[in-house]
Amino acid sequence: MERELLNKMFEFHGHKCWASALGLRAGLLALEKLGVEKAKAKELYVILETGYHHAAGCFGDGVQFATGCTLGKGILIRKPRGKLAFTLIDPKQKKQIRLCFNSKIRDKILASSFMKKRKAGIPPHEIPEEEAMEVVNLVLDSPIEDVILIGEVEESHFEPPVEVMGLEVCEICGEPVAKAYVRIIGTGQDIKKVCVDCSGYPEGFEK
Ligand SMILES: [Zn+2]
Ligand SMILES: [Zn+2]
Structure with missing residues (x-):
């Protein structure tokens, strides 16, 4: 080498x-x-x-x-x-x-x-x-x-993960977050797109 x-x-x-x-x-x-x-x-x-x-x-x-x-x-x-x-x-x-x-x-x-x-x-x-x-x-x-x-x-039967392009801005903390990691909180008319940390969902939860 x-x-x-x-x-x-x-x-x-x-x-x-x-x-x-x-x-x-x-x-x-x-x-x-x-x-x-x-x-x-x-x-x-x-x-x-x-x-x-x-x-x-x-x-x-x-x-x-x-x-x-x-x-x-x-x-x-x-x-x-x-x-x-x-x-x-x-x-x-x-x-x-x-x-x-x-x-x-x-x-x-x-x-x-x-x-x-x-x-x-x-x-x-x-x-x-x-x-x-x-x-x-x-x-x-x-x-x-x-x-x-x-x-x-x-x-190999490995399937590469599908890429989701683009960022959204978390409606609570204001930080840009990749679309695949955006979470929806709230109900009816009152929904927000937020990041995992602001969502209150358990850590590691993925769509
Ligand atoms: Zn070492
Ligand atoms: Zn956030």
């Missing part, structure tokens, strides 16, 4: 760590397997299985950087399972592939001084760079099949 690309990813991510490097390597492999280029708009989707409450969530940043499937573009879908795994989907070809961290390399990673310090609660950016890079290189230089469980390229 090009070091320049790796360093750009670390810059995006904020620190040097093996999990983001693993995400980068896996993301690039997934693109290659589907025969596609990094997403510029909404050509591809990623379903990311990392969770919110575990180490190595850094993996997701590597995957986003590699595939271009970023949260901001709306093409990163979270399905938290606490796994360093994701599915890359190409709706145009109706193909997908799932990749997951292979436990085969895990003991070597855990034995590193980087992981010993992480376990002791030291944040990654406070660990000497050589120690972080030792594990990064382990993940990047080991045979790919020891590092990543590579699924088959499969037929």
